[in-house]
Amino acid sequence: xxxxxxxxxxxxxxxxxxxxxxxxxxxxxxxxxxxxxxxxxxxxxxxxxxxxxxxxxxxxxxxxxxxxxxxxxxxxxxxxxxxxxxxxxxxxxxxxxxxxxxxxxxxxxxxxxxxxxxxxxxxxxxxxxxxxxxxxxxxxxxxxxxxxxxxxxxxxxxxxxxxxxxxxxxxxxxxxxxxxxxxxxxxxxxxxxxxxxxxxxxxxxxxxxxxxxxxxxxxxxxxxxxxxxxxxxxxxxxxxxxxxxxxxxxxxxxxxxxxxxxxxxxxxxxxxxxxxxxxxxxxxxxxxxxxxxxxxxxxxxxxxxxxxxxxxxxxx
Amino acid sequence: xxxxxxxxxxxxxxxxxxxxxxxxxxxxxxxxxxxxxxxxxxxxxxxxxxxxxxxxxxxxxxxxxxxxxxxxxxxxxxxxxxxxxxxxxxxxxxxxxxxxxxxxxxxxxxxxxxxxxxxxxxxxxxxxxxxxxxxxxxxxxxxxxxxxxxxxxxxxxxxxxxxxxxxxxxxxxxxxxxxxxxxxxxxxxxxxxxxxxxxxxxxxxxxxxxxxxxxxxxxxxxxxxxxxxxxxxxxxxxxxxxxxxxxxxxxxxxxxxxxxxxxxxxxxxxxxxxxxxxxxxxxxxxxxxxxxxxxxxxxxxxxxxxxxxxxxxxxxxxxxxxxxxxxxxxxxxxxxxxxxxxxxxxxxx
Numbered sequence: 001x002x003x004x005x006x007x008x009x010x011x012x013x014x015x016x017x018x019x020x021x022x023x024x025x026x027x028x029x030x031x032x033x034x035x036x037x038x039x040x041x042x043x044x045x046x047x048x049x050x051x052x053x054x055x056x057x058x059x060x061x062x063x064x065x066x067x068x069x070x071x072x073x074x075x076x077x078x079x080x081x082x083x084x085x086x087x088x089x090x091x092x093x094x095x096x097x098x099x100x101x102x103x104x105x106x107x108x109x110x111x112x113x114x115x116x117x118x119x120x121x122x123x124x125x126x127x128x129x130x131x132x133x134x135x136x137x138x139x140x141x142x143x144x145x146x147x148x149x150x151x152x153x154x155x156x157x158x159x160x161x162x163x164x165x166x167x168x169x170x171x172x173x174x175x176x177x178x179x180x181x182x183x184x185x186x187x188x189x190x191x192x193x194x195x196x197x198x199x200x201x202x203x204x205x206x207x208x209x210x211x212x213x214x215x216x217x218x219x220x221x222x223x224x225x226x227x228x229x230x231x232x233x234x235x236x237x238x239x240x241x242x243x244x245x246x247x248x249x250x251x252x253x254x255x256x257x258x259x260x261x262x263x264x265x266x267x268x269x270x271x272x273x274x275x276x277x278x279x280x281x282x283x284x285x286x287x288x289x290x291x292x293x294x295x296x297x298x299x300x301x302x303x304x305x306x307x308x309x310x311x312x313x314x315x316x
Numbered sequence: 317x318x319x320x321x322x323x324x325x326x327x328x329x330x331x332x333x334x335x336x337x338x339x340x341x342x343x344x345x346x347x348x349x350x351x352x353x354x355x356x357x358x359x360x361x362x363x364x365x366x367x368x369x370x371x372x373x374x375x376x377x378x379x380x381x382x383x384x385x386x387x388x389x390x391x392x393x394x395x396x397x398x399x400x401x402x403x404x405x406x407x408x409x410x411x412x413x414x415x416x417x418x419x420x421x422x423x424x425x426x427x428x429x430x431x432x433x434x435x436x437x438x439x440x441x442x443x444x445x446x447x448x449x450x451x452x453x454x455x456x457x458x459x460x461x462x463x464x465x466x467x468x469x470x471x472x473x474x475x476x477x478x479x480x481x482x483x484x485x486x487x488x489x490x491x492x493x494x495x496x497x498x499x500x501x502x503x504x505x506x507x508x509x510x511x512x513x514x515x516x517x518x519x520x521x522x523x524x525x526x527x528x529x530x531x532x533x534x535x536x537x538x539x540x541x542x543x544x545x546x547x548x549x550x551x552x553x554x555x556x557x558x559x560x561x562x563x564x565x566x567x568x569x570x571x572x573x574x575x576x577x578x579x580x581x582x583x584x585x586x587x588x589x590x591x592x593x594x595x596x597x598x599x600x601x602x603x604x605x606x607x608x609x610x611x612x613x614x615x616x617x618x619x620x621x622x623x624x625x626x627x628x629x630x631x632x633x634x635x636x637x638x639x640x641x642x643x644x645x646x647x648x649x650x651x652x653x654x655x656x657x658x659x660x661x662x663x664x665x
Contacts, residue, residue, distance in 0.1 A: 034410045041403050136490040136521055138423045151428045228402070228425040232491060238395070279407040284362060285392040285400050 007251035007303065011266035018270055022277035029280055036157055038276040040227070043161040044069060044220040045239050046268045049246045050165075050172050051213045053264045055115075056247055057176070058209055059189040059256025060108070063119040065217040066239035067126035068100045072221030074130035077139030077231035086143040090222055097218020100126060101211035109206040123240065131233035140230030150226025161223045168216070173261040185209070190257030245292075246271055249299045270295075344624040344632035347381070347607075347616035353415065354385040355609055356408045357602070358401060360421035360445065360492075360524070362391040365577055366551050366598040367419070370444070373602030374417065380628050381610050385414065394525055398422035398491060402429050405440070409433040414613040417605050419444035423491035427451040439612050439619075443605040444598075445494035450644025454612055454619040455635055457605045459596045460650040462494070462640045466501025468654065469547055469574070470511055472592050476545045476571040480513030483545035484536045486553045486574075488524045497640050498549050517543070522553050529556035537561075537570055548574035554593060558584035578655055578663035585660040596652035604630055604649050621645055 022029040039046070048065050055062050072093040079089035104122055108115040154160040176182040184205050188195040196202050225231045250267035252259030271292060278288045357374050359367035371389045378387045392400020401422050406429055408416045416433065420426055420442055430440045430452025439454045440447075446456035473483045485502075487495045499519060506516060517540050522529025529552055537543055537560075546561070548554035554576040561567050567589035576593040584590040607627035608617075617623045617635070624634045630649075638646040655663060 028410045028412070031410065037406050037410060041399075041406060136519075138425070138491050140424050147428065151432075227428075228422075229428055230423060230425050232398075232423075276407075279403065280411060282388045282390055284390045285396060285404075286362065289393060289396075 008260060008263045008266060011249075011251070011263060011270065015266050015270050015273070018273045018277065022273060022280070026277055026280035029277060032157060034276070034280075036153075036159070036162065038272050039162050039165070040159055042242075042272055042275075043159075043165060043227070044224045044236065045242050046246065046272070047161070047165050047168060047220045047223070048213075048217050048239070049243045049264060049268060050168050050261070051209070051216045052243050052247045053250065053252055053259060053261060054172065054176060054185055055209050055213055056244075056252045056254065057189045057256060057259045058185045058206060059192065060115040060206060060209065061119060061244070062104065062115065062210065062213045063240050063244075064100065064104060064122035064126055065213060065243060066236045067123045067130065068097055068214050068217040069221035069224060069236040069239060070130040070234070071100070071126040071133075072096055072218035073225040073231040073235045074133040074139075074233065076222050076225050077142075078133045080142055080146075081139050086146045090146075093218050093222050094215060097215040097221075098211060100218070101214030102207075104214060105207035105210040108210065109203040115206075115210075127237070130235070134231060134233040136233065138230050138232050142226065142229060146226045147229050150223060150229070161227070164219070164223075169261065169265065176261055181205070181208075186257060188256075245296055249296060251303075267299075344626045345611065345616050346626045347611040347614050349380075350382045350384060351610070351614045352385040353381075353383045353610050353613045354411075354413045355383075355387050355606070355613065356404075356413050356416045357387065357389045357606075358404055358408070358416055358418045359389075359391045360419050361394040361397045361400070363394065364524075364552060365580065367391070369598035370419075370602030370605070373597075373599040373604075374606040375602075376599075377603045377606035377610070377628060381607070383610065387606070394523075397489070398425055402426055405429045405433055409436050409438045412436070413438050415439040415441055415609045417609050418442045418447075420447050421445065421489060421492055423493060424449050424451070425491070439609070441605060441609045441612060443601055445492055446638075446641065446644065446646075448493040448496075448641065450638070450641050453644065455608065456638060456641075456644060456646040457601065457608055458638070458646045458648050458650075459598075459601050460652045461648060462497045463501045463504075464650070465498040465549070465575075465594075465652075466503075466505045468594050468652070469498065469502045469549060470505040470508075470514075472573045472594065472654070473545050473547050474511060474514055476573055476592060477514060478544075481544040482515045482517045482540055482542050483547055484517050484540060484543060485519040486529060486532055486536065486546050486548040486550075486557050487519060487521050488550040488553060490521050492524075492550075495549050501640070502547075522548075522550075522556060524550055524552040526552060526556050529553045530560045533557035533560040533572075534564070537564070537566060543570055546570060546572050546574075548572065548576075551575060551577050551580065551595070554590065555580050555584075558590045562587070562589050576655075578660050581655070582660050582664040585655060585657050592654060592656055594652055594654045596649065600630060601649060603628070604633065604647070608633070608647055619645065 028034055075096050076089050076093050107113050107118040149160045184200055188202050192202055246268050250264030427447055433440050442453050443457040447453045520532045522532045546557045548557050554574040558572040561570050572590040573593050575595050604627050611617045611625045612619050617625050624632055626632045633647045635645050638644040
């Protein structure tokens, strides 16, 4: 009973309902291939959402992730089309992500500019770089092994990207909920000043998170390029909103200090399954967006209404 | 309805190729009506008139053929077009749809998904905009010969600019393979001696979004003060550009042309902002696409070069090699119509 009252409990209930709804009305829903497709069509976003969870719990935000994805994809396309090998290109893309993270970390953790401002600026700057590199073209012609890894199954029908997602989920779950670093992330997110006076190296924790975020985003950018087989200057444009949405719906507080990997995982599962179910029922794009939108508004309003009611009840 | 039918060199060549294909095979195949064909009509995105017209044509053909299966008209939102199309083609494959009719807006990014669909038994017939490499595509239903569109665009620019001067192209998205092919064909045509005083100064992209296209049109006239013509080979771009020139009271100086729907262009055509533009019938394109898809899905034809099939009220058509895409196949609909103030009102109704 108590479990149901928690945010995660509510999400689990919604998730089960979504599964039941899909299974009942979309006969193809429970096939293995559909289950894999459902993840693979959004895999890059959900990978980045995992790190975003830690960032937001830390009371920061990284709006630049989608632009880093786009930049990384653009760098990959550019390098491969200028005679570089696929492996070297991937390594350089991860390097680009690392560097982007260092820029975010330096400006926000070192100079104390709010991450909202810093990463908003970088959202524009990195996207600009990506567009300069690719211009109005569409760059393809990747090595066969890259597109194979992006599109085909690695372990049976399960593609590499899904394997990476599961690994990253496990690592970050342990990191957030079972290590000292994870506790520091939460404590700093709850109150950075108190954490600083308690002797925690606030700047270092934040720097690690920003570098982690951008590097993973760069990896996701390469995965995106490999899955689609070509890149454009607007690759991954606007993904940051979907990513942040997944995290917030997972019960992570935008003010920091609160949230769990379990909640975010459930939120991801709900959104992906809902979209997939609606698609299988031939519900068109505009309505899908609308339904997800309503769900989000509800998920933001509901906790506020509930806590408001509790306060009122306590007063009366 | 008075229409001016253009027959550029390339169009003539295309027709000749079509006729030769006809003679190669003895008789056109007619698919047996009443089969269960589950089909999806997947436009670039929902919410603009030409795709709705294509759907009307497809529904008409489905009713005529008496398919006992379903015909879904679904599409992504404009801002999510490429990713949305990939997702919807994947879903259609999962649903084991017999055929997906795709107006591709994802360039070659959709090729892996189309190949996976074919491997799982879902045919992919493209219309309006093909898969550039042809990978994963059974056949492309071409509205008109892509080369001939290039000639018509060059000729309209030539006429409106008075034979000399600067003009620019306002296209859809950089990954729209139909528009890209037309612009390339136009550039080829421009190499001809007739067009030597005509200068193409820029190609910009409004991504088939009205506001973006409107702003790109304004950007062009700011950047090129001597610009005489904006050529927009997209029904969204041409309306936006014409409105931009009208709002800025620049229609005397800068003429808008390209591919537009008479219903949306009639006022701009009459007030001189867009004196000349072209298009084909999207209703017919949807109709022919469904007819071909039905014949392919029922196995009446396989989608091989040289096969001839009947398409209801439109007569018979032959699958041929696509001259613009080596190794890929097309069915050529054609011809198209050039609209002026003399015939636009009749067509708009």
